Amino acid sequence: AEKEPSWETPCTKLLVYVSTPGCDGFPSLDSNESYKLSVSKGSMLLSAETIWGALRGLETFSQLVGRDENGTYYINETEIVDFPRFPHRGLLLDTSRHYLPLKAILETLDVMAYNKFNVFHWHIVDDPSFPYESSTFPELSKQGAFNAMTHVYTASDVRSVIEYARLRGIRVIAEFDTPGHTLSWGPGAPGLLTPCYVGKAPSGVYGPINPIVNSTYQFVTSLFQEVSTVFPDFYLHLGGDEVDFTCWESNPEIRAFMAEMGLGQDYRKLESFYIQRLLDIVSSLGKGYIVWQEVFDNNVKLRPDTIIHVWKENNLQYLNEMANVTRAGYRALLSAPWYLNRISYGQDWIEAYKVEPLVFEGVPEQKALVIGGEACMWGEYVDVTNLTPRLW
Amino acid sequence: SWPTMGRAMGLAGLLLGLVVVPAVLVSTNLRHGAPRTEAEPEPSGWELAADAVPEDSLWPLPQWVRTYPRQLQLAPSRFQLVHGAASSAGPSCGLLQDAFRRYYEYIFGHSRRRTWGRRPLAARAEPELFQLQVVIEAGDPGCDRHPQLASSEAYHLTVTEPVAILKAAEVWGALRGLETFSQLVHEDDYGSFLVNESEINDFPRFAHRGVLLDTSRHYLPLKSILTNLDAMAFNKFNVLHWHIVDDQSFPYQSIYFPELSDKGAYSSNLIYTPTDVRLVIEYARLRGIRVIPEFDTPGHTQSWGKGQKDLLTPCYNGGQPTGSFGPVNPVWNTTYDFMTKFFKEISSVFPDEFIHLGGDEVDFSCWKSNPEVKEFMKKQGFGIDYAKLESYYVQNILDIVSSYNKGQMVWQEVFDHKAQLKPDTVVQVWMANNYARELSRVTGAGFTAVLSAPWYLDYISYGQDWKKYYSVEPLNFPGSEEQKKLLIGGEACLWGEFVDATNLTPRLWPRASAVGERLWSSSNVTNLQDAYKRLTNHRCRML
Numbered sequence: 001a002e003k004e005p006s007w008e009t010p011c012t013k014l015l016v017y018v019s020t021p022g023c024d025g026f027p028s029l030d031s032n033e034s035y036k037l038s039v040s041k042g043s044m045l046l047s048a049e050t051i052w053g054a055l056r057g058l059e060t061f062s063q064l065v066g067r068d069e070n071g072t073y074y075i076n077e078t079e080i081v082d083f084p085r086f087p088h089r090g091l092l093l094d095t096s097r098h099y100l101p102l103k104a105i106l107e108t109l110d111v112m113a114y115n116k117f118n119v120f121h122w123h124i125v126d127d128p129s130f131p132y133e134s135s136t137f138p139e140l141s142k143q144g145a146f147n148a149m150t151h152v153y154t155a156s157d158v159r160s161v162i163e164y165a166r167l168r169g170i171r172v173i174a175e176f177d178t179p180g181h182t183l184s185w186g187p188g189a190p191g192l193l194t195p196c197y198v199g200k201a202p203s204g205v206y207g208p209i210n211p212i213v214n215s216t217y218q219f220v221t222s223l224f225q226e227v228s229t230v231f232p233d234f235y236l237h238l239g240g241d242e243v244d245f246t247c248w249e250s251n252p253e254i255r256a257f258m259a260e261m262g263l264g265q266d267y268r269k270l271e272s273f274y275i276q277r278l279l280d281i282v283s284s285l286g287k288g289y290i291v292w293q294e295v296f297d298n299n300v301k302l303r304p305d306t307i308i309h310v311w312k313e314n315n316l317q318y319l320n321e322m323a324n325v326t327r328a329g330y331r332a333l334l335s336a337p338w339y340l341n342r343i344s345y346g347q348d349w350i351e352a353y354k355v356e357p358l359v360f361e362g363v364p365e366q367k368a369l370v371i372g373g374e375a376c377m378w379g380e381y382v383d384v385t386n387l388t389p390r391l392w
Numbered sequence: 393s394w395p396t397m398g399r400a401m402g403l404a405g406l407l408l409g410l411v412v413v414p415a416v417l418v419s420t421n422l423r424h425g426a427p428r429t430e431a432e433p434e435p436s437g438w439e440l441a442a443d444a445v446p447e448d449s450l451w452p453l454p455q456w457v458r459t460y461p462r463q464l465q466l467a468p469s470r471f472q473l474v475h476g477a478a479s480s481a482g483p484s485c486g487l488l489q490d491a492f493r494r495y496y497e498y499i500f501g502h503s504r505r506r507t508w509g510r511r512p513l514a515a516r517a518e519p520e521l522f523q524l525q526v527v528i529e530a531g532d533p534g535c536d537r538h539p540q541l542a543s544s545e546a547y548h549l550t551v552t553e554p555v556a557i558l559k560a561a562e563v564w565g566a567l568r569g570l571e572t573f574s575q576l577v578h579e580d581d582y583g584s585f586l587v588n589e590s591e592i593n594d595f596p597r598f599a600h601r602g603v604l605l606d607t608s609r610h611y612l613p614l615k616s617i618l619t620n621l622d623a624m625a626f627n628k629f630n631v632l633h634w635h636i637v638d639d640q641s642f643p644y645q646s647i648y649f650p651e652l653s654d655k656g657a658y659s660s661n662l663i664y665t666p667t668d669v670r671l672v673i674e675y676a677r678l679r680g681i682r683v684i685p686e687f688d689t690p691g692h693t694q695s696w697g698k699g700q701k702d703l704l705t706p707c708y709n710g711g712q713p714t715g716s717f718g719p720v721n722p723v724w725n726t727t728y729d730f731m732t733k734f735f736k737e738i739s740s741v742f743p744d745e746f747i748h749l750g751g752d753e754v755d756f757s758c759w760k761s762n763p764e765v766k767e768f769m770k771k772q773g774f775g776i777d778y779a780k781l782e783s784y785y786v787q788n789i790l791d792i793v794s795s796y797n798k799g800q801m802v803w804q805e806v807f808d809h810k811a812q813l814k815p816d817t818v819v820q821v822w823m824a825n826n827y828a829r830e831l832s833r834v835t836g837a838g839f840t841a842v843l844s845a846p847w848y849l850d851y852i853s854y855g856q857d858w859k860k861y862y863s864v865e866p867l868n869f870p871g872s873e874e875q876k877k878l879l880i881g882g883e884a885c886l887w888g889e890f891v892d893a894t895n896l897t898p899r900l901w902p903r904a905s906a907v908g909e910r911l912w913s914s915s916n917v918t919n920l921q922d923a924y925k926r927l928t929n930h931r932c933r934m935l
Contacts, residue, residue, distance in 0.1 A: 342854045346890065381855065385935065389895035 011039075011075065014061060017047040018054050026232050027052050027118060027169050029371065034083035037061060039075055055169040056082065056116055086357070088333060088372030090119030090173070091391075096126035096184065097379030099151040104384045106164050111392055113168040120165050121237060121374055123175045124153070130184040132158075132176075136226045137219075143187035158230060173290065174231045176223070177239025179209035179274050191215055194254065196247040207247020211274035212257040221281050228285040235307070236282060240300075241292035243271050268298040275300045290333065296325055307371065309333045319360040326366035334373035340391060341378040446588040449575050451930035452628055452909035453917050454594035464521035464553050466577060466585040468500040473570070476525035476557065485535035487563050488526060490678050495570045499577050500585065519553040521587060524573055526566050527559045534562045538673075538743045539630060539680050541880065546595035549573060551587055567680040568594065568628055575933070598866070600818075600842055600881030601911040602631030602684070603904060608638030608695065609888030611662040616893045618675050623901050625679040626934050627908035632676055633748060633883055635686045636664070639694035644669075644687075648737050649730075651699035669741060684801065685742045687734075688750025690720035690785050702726060705765060707758040718758020722785035723768040732792050739796035746818065749789055751811075752803035754782050783811035790814055801842070807834055820883070821845050828869035835875035843882035847907050849900060850887040858927065859920055862906035867915070882911055902931040 020032075035048035035057035046057040060082065065075050091112055093100060109120060124132050130144030131152045142148045153161075162172050186193040186206050191213070193206035210216050227236065245267040248254045254270070263269040275295055282289050283303065290307040308325045310318050310332055318336030325332045337355045352375075358367045377391050446459040473492035475482050483489065534543070547560040547569035558569040572594065577587045603624055605612060621632065636644050642656030643663045657663045664672075673683050689696075697704035697717045702724070704717035721727050738747060756778040759765045765781070774780040786806050793800050794814055801818040808830075813819075819834045820842045821827050827845035834841045846864045861884070867876050884907040886900050905927060909917065917923075 343852050344854065345851045386895070386898035389898065 011044050014044045014046055016054050016058070017045065018051055019048070020050045023051055026166055027171050028234060029087055029171075031087075031118075031169075032083075033087075033116075033118065033169070035060075035080075037064075037078060037080040037082070039064070039078040041077065044075075052118075052169040053083075055113070056084075059114060059116060084116065084118075086370070086372035088119055088374075089117050090121045090333075090372065090374035091117050092121040092123055092335070092374050092376040092378075093387075094123045094126065094377065094379035094382070095131055095153070096123065096129050098383035099129065099131055099146055100379075100387065101384055102153070102157050102160060104387055105161055107388065108391070109161070109165050109168055109170055111388075112170055118169055119171045119173055119372075119374065120161075121173050121175060121376075122161070123177065123237075123378075125184060126177060126181045127183040130188065134223065134226060136222050137188060139188035140185060141188070144184035155230070162232065171233045171235075172231060173233050173235050173237050174227060175237035175239055175290075176227060177237075177241065177292075178220070178278065179211060179271065180241065180243035181239060182209055185209075189219060192219055194247050194251055197250040197252065200252070203250075205247075207251075208243050209274065210254075211248075211270055212254055216274075217277055217281070220278060224278075224282055224285055224287075228282070228287050235288045235290055237290040237309070238275075238278060238282065238295075239292060240271075240275055240295040241311070242294065245271075271298055272300040279303065279306075293321055293325070296328070296330065297321075302330065304329060305331075307331045307333055309335060309374070311335045311339075311376070313337060313339065322357075322370065323360040323362050323366070326360075326362055326369040329369070331369045331371050333371060335376050338373060338375045339378065340375050341380065341382060343390065446576060446578075446590065448925050449578060449929050449933070450572065451575070451905060451926050452912040453914075453926065454572060454592045455597075455914055456593040458591045460589040462589045463518050463586045464551070464589065465518040466499070466521050466587060468585065470520075470522060471496075471500075471585075472523050474523055474525055476527035479525075479527040479529075479533070480531055481526070481528040481533035481535055481563060481566075485528075485533060485563065487535050487678055488528075488566060491567055491570055492526075495574050498574045518586065521551070521556060522554050524556040524558055524570075526570070527557060528561070528563055528566060529559060530561045534564065538677050539564050539682050540745055541599055541682075543680075544595075545599075545628075545630065545680070547572075547592075549590070549592040549594070551576065551590045553589075556587075564630075564680040565595075567625070568596075571625065571628065575930075596628065596630075596912045597914060598879075598881035598911045600631055600883075601629050601908065602633045602842070602881070602883035603629050603900070604633040604635055604844070604883050604885040604887075606635045606638065606886065606888030606891070607643055607664070608635065608641050610892035611641065611643055611658055612888075612896065613893055614664075614668050614671065616896050617672055619897060620900065621672075621676050621679055621681060623897070623904075623934060624681055624908075626930075627905050628912050629904075629908055630680055631682045631684055631881075631883065632672075633684050633686060633885075634672070635688065635748075635887075637695060638688060638692045642695035642699065646734070646737060647741075648733050649700060652696060653699065655699035656695040666741070673743065682744045682746075683742060684744050684746050684748050685738060686748035686750055686801075687738060688748075688752065688803075689731075689789065690722060690782065691752065691754035692750060693720050696720070700730065703730060705758050705762050708761040708763065711763075716758075718762075719754050720785065721762075721765070722759075722781055722788075723765055728788055728792070731789055735789075735793050735798075736796060739793070739798050746799040746801050747793055748801040748820075749786070749793065749806075750803060751782075751786050751806035752822070753805070756782075779809040782806075783809050786811045790817065804830060804834070807837070807839065813839060816840065818842055818880070822848075822885070824848070831866075831869040831879060832871050832875070835869075835871055835878040838878070840878050840880050842880060844885050847882060847884045848887070849884050849903050849907075850889065850891060852899065858903045858906040861903060862910055862920065862923055863918070864910060865915065865918075866910070882907065884908075901934060902927060905930060905934075 031052045032049040033052045033056050035046060035053040037057050037060060038045045046054060046061060048054040048057055060080060064078055065073055067073055093105065093108060129146045130140050133141045133152050133154050135155060141152045145152045165172050182193060183206065192209060194208055194210040195202040196205045196207050197203060248267055248270060258270060279289060288305060290309055293308055293310050293312060296308045308330045310321045310325060312318060313336040322332055322334065334357045338352055357370055357373055382390060447457055473496055481488055543564045544561040545564045545568050547558060547565035549569050549572060550557045558566060558573065560566040560569055572592060576590060577585055580586055605617065605620065641658045642652050645653045645663045645665050647666060653663045676683050693704060703720060705719055705721040706713045707716050707718050708714065759778055759781060769781060790800055799816050800814065801820055804819055804821050804823060807813065807819045818840045821830045821834060822844045824845045831841055831843065843866050847861055866879055866882055884904040891899060
C-alpha cells in the first residue's frame with residue numbers, strides 16, 4: 001500500500017563525513033569505495049572511509065532526489081550501505097583508430113562517474129595513429145598523429161584528463177601497446193620497427209617492434225620513463241596482444257638471432273624475450289603492469305603480481321581462460337563479453353548484464369583473483385560523432 | 393546510354409594530371425564551416441595518394457562524368473551563383489535564391505572569407521571561375537511547386553572558364569546539379585578553392601528515392617528532422633516518408649481532431665503542430681524532397697484510441713470486453729465517417745500527390761474475439777478469412793483517399809491479402825524473406841513497387857554494413873522489361889524502436905548514403921573499393 005509521503009522540515013544539509021584524511025591523492029586498486037548513506041527526518045548523513053567512497057555516495061544521493069509534479073524536490077527516508085563487488089571497474093577508449101577530442105574524453109569521464117566506473121583505460125596509441133605528444137620523443141606524434149597540429153594530446157591535455165578523472169575517483173591507466181600494434185611509432189622512431197623482407201630484400205613494409213637490437217630497449221626505457229612519470233597510477237597497461245610473427249620470420253637478422261639463442265622456430269619465445277625485458281624495465285621504474293591475455297597464453301615468464309586482461313571471445317572460451325589465468329595464480333580482468341564496439345540490433349545491454357564474471361570452474365581462491373573487468377569501445381568505427389550514443 | 397566514363401576519364405586525367413595536379417584532399421571541413429578543432433577522420437599521410445581524382449569526391453556518382461586536369465580557381469569574394477540569361481527562372485524564384493545562398497555557404501564556409509583577399513591577383517596560377525549560371529529550360533521552372541514523382545531531376549553541368557553552366561529542365565535538376573557542383577569544388581593545401589574543368593550529364597536511375605523516419609516510437613524534435621533533410625539533400629534523396637504516428641504515440645496535432653494528440657502524444661510538448669508540419673514540408677520542398685505522410689491503419693493504431701473513442705475494436709474474452717483494444721474497427725460506420733473527415737484534413741495539409749495508408753501487420757486476434765465483428769463476417773460471407781475483412785476496410789479507405797484526388801501507397805500485406813487496389817497504388821515491399829519474388833508478384837500484377845526490404849537500417853550490425861546495402865540490385869527479380877519499369881525506387885527505413893535524437897544522425901548516416909547511390913547511379917556502379925574512397929570523402933564532407 002502506498003503511504004502518502006510525510007513532508008518533514010525541508011532538508012538543508014547533506015553532511016559528508018570521511019574518516020581517512022587525504023584529498024590530494026590518487027585513487028588506486030586498493031582504494032576503499034564503501035559508504036553509508038542515511039536519510040531520515042531532520043538529518044542526512046553520508047559517511048565513508050575515504051573521499052572515494054564519498055564520491056560514490058554523492059552519486060547515489062543525487063539519484064535518490066526526486067521531483068514531484070509540482071516541481072518540489074524530495075527524498076525518501078533511506079538507509080544505504082554500499083561498496084563495490086569488484087575493485088577494478090573500467091572503460092577502454094581507443095584514441096588511435098579515431099582521435100577523440102579532449103571534450104569527448106572528459107564527457108565520458110562524467111558518465112563513467114554516473115555509473116561508478118573507476119578506471120579509464122586509455123588505449124592511447126596503436127597502428128593507425130600516435131596522438132600522444134611525448135616530450136622525450138616529439139617526433140612520434142609529429143610523424144605519427146593523423147594531424148600533428150590538431151589530432152594530438154598535449155602534456156596539458158593529458159594532465160587535464162588525469163585530474164578530471166581523479167576528481168571523480170577514476171584512475172587513468174595508459175596503454176602503450178607493444179610489440180605489435182605499433183605501426184604509427186615507426187615514422188617517428190626510425191629503426192624501432194622490424195623491417196619485413198620479401199626474399200633477400202626489405203619490402204619497405206614494417207612489422208612489430210624489433211626485439212633483437214639494443215636500441216629498441218634504450219628507446220623503450222626512455223619512453224616508459226616518461227610515461228611512468230606522466231601517469232601517476234601504479235599500473236601501466238603494456239598491451240602485448242595480436243603480435244603477427246610473419247614479419248619477424250621474414251627478417252634474416254631475426255632468423256639468425258633465433259638460431260643463435262636456440263629459440264628454434266617458436267616465435268612466441270621471441271615475443272617472450274621482448275616482453276620479459278619490457279616487464280623488467282617497467283618494474284624497475286616502480287610500476288605494476290597489466291597485459292593482454294596472449295602474454296600469458298604464450299608462456300611469457302611473468303611476475304606474480306601481473307594482471308592478465310582476458311579479451312578473446314568465442315563461444316564462452318573466456319571462461320576457460322579466466323580459470324587458467326587464476327589457476328596459475330595471476331589476477332584477472334574480464335573484457336571478453338563486453339566488447340561494446342560490436343554493436344547489434346535491439347537491447348544488447350541485456351547480454352552484457354547477464355554476464356557473471358565468476359561463473360568459471362575454480363576454487364574460491366581463484367575467484368578472488370578476479371579483480372574486475374572493463375567495457376571496451378574500440379575505435380575502428382567510432383569517433384566523436386557516435387561515441388556517446390554507442391557507449392551509453 | 394552514356395557509359396560511366398568517369399573512372400576511365402579519371403585515369404587518363406591522372407596520367408596527364410600527374411605533371412600538373414598536386415595530390416589534393418577534398419575539402420572536408422567546410423560543409424558547415426566546422427571549426428578546425430573539430431575531429432574529422434583524415435587519412436594519414438601515406439594515404440594521401442597521388443591518385444586522387446576529382447571523381448573521388450562525388451556521391452552519388454553521376455551517370456556521365458568527364459573531368460580534365462585543368463583547374464580553375466574560385467574567389468569567395470567574387471564567385472557567384474546566378475540565374476543564366478536564358479533561364480525561365482529568375483530572382484523571383486525563391487527556391488533557387490535560397491539554394492544559391494545555401495550552396496555558397498557549403499562551398500566556402502560561413503567564414504570571413506567574404507572580405508576582399510589580400511594576396512595580389514598576379515600570384516594566381518589558375519584561371520578564375522567567376523560564376524555558375526543556372527539555366528532552367530522548361531517554360532515553367534516549377535519554382536513555387538512541390539516536387540512530384542514525375543518531376544525532372546536531370547541536369548547538365550559544364551565547368552569551364554570563365555563561367556560554369558548548369559542546365560536543367562526544372563528547378564529540381566538544378567538542385568541536384570548544385571549539390572554535385574559543390575562536391576567538385578575543393579581546397580588545395582594553401583586554402584585556395586579549386587575546381588577541375590568538367591562536364592557532367594546526370595539524372596536519377598530511380599524516381600522514388602526515400603528515407604523513412606518514425607516519429608511515433610520516439611518523438612523526433614523538429615531540428616532532427618530538418619538536419620536529416622539536409623543530409624538527404626547531400627545524397628540526392630527526394631522522398632521523406634514520414635511514419636508520423638503508430639501504436640506508441642500520436643504526435644500529429646490534428647485540426648479536426650485535436651484530442652488525438654492531446655491524449656495520444658507522449659506529452660503535450662512532444663507534438664508536431666500545423667506550423668511544424670508546414671515547416672518540414674517547405675524545408676523539404678526547397679531541397680526537392682517530397683513529404684509523404686503515413687497514417688498507418690487499421691493496425692498500428694493503439695495511440696489513436698486514446699483520443700478517439702469508439703474507433704478501435706474492443707477485444708473480448710469469454711463474452712466480455714477485456715478493456716483492451718485492437719485494430720481500427722472495420723464494421724462501424726462511424727469509423728468511415730471519422731476516416732473521411734480525417735483524411736480530408738491530411739489531404740489538404742500534405743501537398744504531395746500520395747499518402748501512405750500503411751496496412752501492415754494487422755493482428756486478427758482481437759477482431760476474431762469481437763462478437764459484432766464475427767457477426768459482420770458472417771453477413772458479408774467472408775467465412776473465417778479475416779484477410780477479407782482487412783481488405784474490405786482497406787478498400788474503403790482507398791476509396792476515401794481517392795475521392796480527395798490523392799494517390800495511395802501501401803505496405804505489401806495489402807496486396808498480399810488481395811485487396812482491390814487502385815491501378816496507381818504503390819506497393820512498398822518490406823518483408824525481407826524472398827523479397828525478389830514479392831517484387832515479381834507485385835509488378836507482375838501491374839502495380840508500381842517501392843523496395844525497402846533489404847534496407848532496414850534500424851537493423852544495425854558491427855562493421856561496414858553499408859557494403860551490404862550498396863550491393864543490393866533492385867532489379868534482380870524475375871520479370872519482363874515492363875515489370876522492371878514498375879519498380880520506381882526504394883526507401884531506407886529507420887524504424888524508431890531504438891532511435892531518438894541522441895543517435896539518429898550517426899545511425900542513419902552515412903549508411904543511408906549507400907542506398908542513395910544505389911537508387912541514383914547507374915546499375916554498373918558497383919565497385920566497392922571505388923565506393924569506399926568516394927564515401928569516405930563524402931562522409932567527412934557531410935560532417
